[in-house]
Amino acid sequence: MNDSYLNFANSAVGAKLADALGLPKPIVLDRYKEGQPVIKGSLLIGGGSDAPLLPTLAKIFKSIGVQTVAPRHLPQWLPLANQAGLMSGRWGVDDQPGEKVKALVFDATGLTDSTQSDALYQFFHDAARSVLPCGRVIIFGRPPEKCANPRQATIQRALEGLTRSLAKELKRAIAVQLVYVAEGAEDQLESTVRFLLSPRSTYVSAQVIRVGLPVGAGGTPSDWNKPLAGKKVLVTGASRGIGASIAEVMVREGATVICLDVPQAQPGLNEIAAKLGATAIELDIGAADAPQKLVDAAKADGGWDVIVHNAGITRDKTIANMKERFWQMVMNVNLSTQERINDALVESGVLKSGARIVCVSSISGIAGNMGQTNYALSKAGVIGMVQSTAPVFAKHGVTINAVAPGFIETQMTAAIPFAMREAGRRMNSMSQGGLPVDVAEAIVWFANPASSGLTGNVVRVCGQSLIGA
Ligand SMILES: NC(=O)c1ccc[n+]([C@@H]2O[C@H](COP(=O)([O-])OP(=O)(O)OC[C@H]3O[C@@H](n4cnc5c(N)ncnc54)[C@H](O)[C@@H]3O)[C@@H](O)[C@H]2O)c1
Structure with a gap:
């Protein structure tokens, strides 16, 4: 999604006008x-x-x-x-x-x-x-x-x-x-x-x-530009948006990537997998047999090093108007299924020594949001899961951390009505939305083999959003 105000404010005329009217002057981020x-x-x-x-x-x-x-x-x-x-x-x-x-x-x-x-x-x-x-x-x-x-x-x-x-x-x-x-x-x-x-x-x-002190195997990468060389990384919800960007950045860092998405997302999934030389898995992670299917896939692949729980859904309505099945669907996909998958992968031993789990929470889970009781419950739950399982998984040599994105320019945020979208974009210290790649960069930092000292962290990728700060 193009932020046309950012371009305008960085033009000669736009910069003068923004100064004269006291409007925010976002600068183009490095x-x-x-x-x-x-x-x-x-x-x-x-x-x-x-x-x-x-x-x-x-x-x-x-x-x-x-x-x-x-x-x-x-x-x-x-x-x-x-x-x-x-x-x-x-x-x-x-x-x-x-x-x-x-x-x-x-x-x-x-x-x-x-x-x-x-x-x-x-x-x-x-x-x-x-x-x-x-x-x-x-x-x-x-x-x-x-x-x-x-x-x-x-x-x-x-x-x-x-x-x-x-x-x-x-x-x-x-x-x-x-x-x-x-x-x-x-x-x-x-x-x-x-x-x-x-x-x-x-x-x-x-x-x-x-x-903190290191968890599991780690070490200094021989090439800091390719720290994930030889690592196998599963990214859920990888057919578009933030997930596609995570897969891309993982490949840039040297990883072999397994892209997962629901069967309905097959065209986008196949396209991104072909572009990145990745494997594609069509699977609804909300299905009851998903954890076992992933254990089997990881076993057949010789074990996985990094799991990125990016797949997530919204079904927004105020709680008085919300249907029970939308409540359950959001909780299941965004949280319960991730708990089951983590437990199954860790307990079955298919995660390699020094494995990393990275989850995607949201500032909605930190600040709460009108019309998102189900989503905020699930995303705050992701934070709870990360903090409570970190010491448990550490005994298996596995780290678990989360990123909590703020306003990120994706199809999801492009669908927000104009006035709300502008407010969401500007109400942070950078006066602009982030890009999917910004979330992906934070995730690859957690995935780095040299990041063994990081577990139980929740890091916001939100440009210091004023919401929930
Ligand atoms: N875009 C933002 O501003 C923003 C902000 C905070 C958090 N997030 C979180 O970031 C993550 C990615 O968001 P996005 O904006 O790229 O969303 P998106 O809707 O563009 O992508 C989500 C992907 O997850 C997949 N998915 C959904 N349910 C699935 C299931 N049951 N099994 C497998 N795959 C499934 C979808 O098919 C889709 O490809 C989500 O967890 C979202 O909650 C996004």
Whole structure:
């Protein structure tokens, strides 16, 4: 679906008119092109006086090939960077800001008391105007629930408020995230840092991500451009929309894909499977025998590595007007069947070691939505399923995470009446809808073999939608 206002606001006349009338001015988002570097431009690093994550970050930045600069408040950075063989320089002279940068990264893992927050002020006050459009900000903290004492937990939890406010203030499509890294999980960070610094995360902002100790087999991909080489990936609902994009991005990342959709979707399914060199499975996942059929298919295929539960339906009506069968249909396809499939795949052992399950929730499941009691129930249930099964599946070496898309430009959202569609599109920090590929990029990050430290996460792909924030 074409967002004609986005094009207009980016034309010379449109930009002037938008300024004069005080209308939103969405900018064209950077999106990843195959083979491009993770980040184009330098990165400004900051941290508290105790910043224990810096040595890990220096190694990751070296691996990514990022050029870093540091303010004078962080004298420990230059020796660390030198040690890691990383290009680094000073940022700013005589209290004047330095060059414009593409990213800000702040190590707040060492903050143990609210009285230490000045370090955050100093860094973000000095650097706020120096981030390029479509830039990135990452703040690293420790998970409050694992902190040693209430004071430490308090300042670490406080970082959420800073993250969400910066994401609203910095504008110009600059995305801001908070990553809580558990003690001992530092070497699980690289796939997340790569994703969050790159244009792959263009429509993800103001998210809180938890990286923990590794689950199951994983490891560093030999080629970061093809991390899914040799992996077999099932994508449900793959004949169109977000599912087709997930299948496409999985193939781009090196995976062998199995595209699944209902028999009625056969023409689109066959077309996408032929285009991607994928296998097609026609199956209604809501059918009672679907879990067993998938176990059999996975067995015959020598096991699967990644399952993406993308298939989903809506049957919108206010609850007073809703037919019981629409209630049941939505709950079955969007939630109950996925629970049955996960249990069957995990228990039968057809998922390979280090397998990944990625689910698709929705901001409706977080915020609720008029006319969507059934859909919101099912999508909130997906979040419940991810959080409650993560520790259970971890014992089998399987991770489970979810993405929760906001307004994504698909056939589904094209059918929304004009006024509501415009409101949905603009009511977020990017002032525009996301594209299916934005959801797909977040899913391949979870699917990466190096993402073993990610489980039980729910990450919104919504441009910091104001709804449910
Ligand atoms: N488009 C958005 O803005 C948006 C926002 C939030 C969440 N989502 C979620 O993202 C996912 C994909 O959405 P989309 O916009 O691409 O929708 P879509 O309707 O274009 O695609 C859904 C696909 O799932 C398939 N499917 C439905 N029931 C099935 C079943 N029983 N068995 C097998 N396949 C089945 C459909 O045939 C279709 O190909 C859904 O789970 C949806 O709820 C979408």
